[in-house]
Amino acid sequence: MLKISLDDALLAKLYTVLPDVREVSVEIQATKCIRTSYKNLRPDLVAAIEADAEAYDNLVGLTVLPHAVDKPIDVLIDANYISNDNAWLGTIAHELTHAGHYYQLAMKESLDCYDPLILVTQWSKHWLFQMWSEFHARKNGDTFIQCLLKEGGTAPVLNADWQSDIEEYQKEYATSNTLHKICIYEMMLFLGSISARCDFFPEILDSDTLKKLFSANPRLKRVLTFSQQYDTLETVYPRLDELKQIFFQIE
Numbered sequence: 001m002l003k004i005s006l007d008d009a010l011l012a013k014l015y016t017v018l019p020d021v022r023e024v025s026v027e028i029q030a031t032k033c034i035r036t037s038y039k040n041l042r043p044d045l046v047a048a049i050e051a052d053a054e055a056y057d058n059l060v061g062l063t064v065l066p067h068a069v070d071k072p073i074d075v076l077i078d079a080n081y082i083s084n085d086n087a088w089l090g091t092i093a094h095e096l097t098h099a100g101h102y103y104q105l106a107m108k109e110s111l112d113c114y115d116p117l118i119l120v121t122q123w124s125k126h127w128l129f130q131m132w133s134e135f136h137a138r139k140n141g142d143t144f145i146q147c148l149l150k151e152g153g154t155a156p157v158l159n160a161d162w163q164s165d166i167e168e169y170q171k172e173y174a175t176s177n178t179l180h181k182i183c184i185y186e187m188m189l190f191l192g193s194i195s196a197r198c199d200f201f202p203e204i205l206d207s208d209t210l211k212k213l214f215s216a217n218p219r220l221k222r223v224l225t226f227s228q229q230y231d232t233l234e235t236v237y238p239r240l241d242e243l244k245q246i247f248f249q250i251e
């Protein structure tokens with residue numbers, strides 16, 4: 001692993017998107033194999049990591065929580081992914097969002113150890129928190145990339161396929177096992193990315209358009225609205241069970 005130090009100007013830009021992360025102790029490390037580095041950092045979790053080996057091998061970034069809350073959080077980034085374009089910085093913003101959320105939750109619950117936030121079962125409060133965090137991590141990652149593009153003189157671009165993206169996704173979501181944990185994880189990422197686009201293109205992605213787009217699957221729209229509305233740990237924490245109920249709502 002190779003420690004990466006972001007320069008002050010870049011950090012200042014990151015903190016405009018992620019103001020809460022300023023207080024969190026984080027080390028960013030480039031690695032050739034996220035799974036191996038994760039095992040080295042958390043040898044006590046090797047069995048769980050190996051059980052999900054394929055999933056870890058598909059990641060370009062990962063937030064690794066230490067055992068003790070007073071130790072720094074490691075953000076791992078795939079060394080092959082670091083390049084001149086901004087995508088990897090979007091991944092850094094994504095992972096730092098998680099780091100900030102996990103730290104805040106550990107403080108809120110007065111934890112000494114992060115493990116109750118890692119070893120979770122589906123539909124538990126901490127799992128719902130993880131899903132909520134994925135939404136905001138993707139949203140912040142996409143927002144940060146658009147900010148960097150804007151600064152470089154490139155106007156934000158709405159992917160030409162955005163409309164068919166949404167339609168395709170809804171079809172997929174309607175046919176796959178909609179309550180499977182992987183499906184919900186991907187749904188939160190997808191909706192986080194839609195939410196970032198809503199902020200950049202409010203005149204195109206207005207509420208009427210969204211309502212129409214999600215008419216085939218209003219549950220998606222409800223999850224989107226909920227996650228946009230409760231965008232801080234303080235506001236979402238007492239309502240995580242509401243998020244669970246939305247997932248289970250029959251159309």
Ligand SMILES: [Zn+2]
Binds near residue numbers: 094098134137
């Ligand atoms: Zn994530």
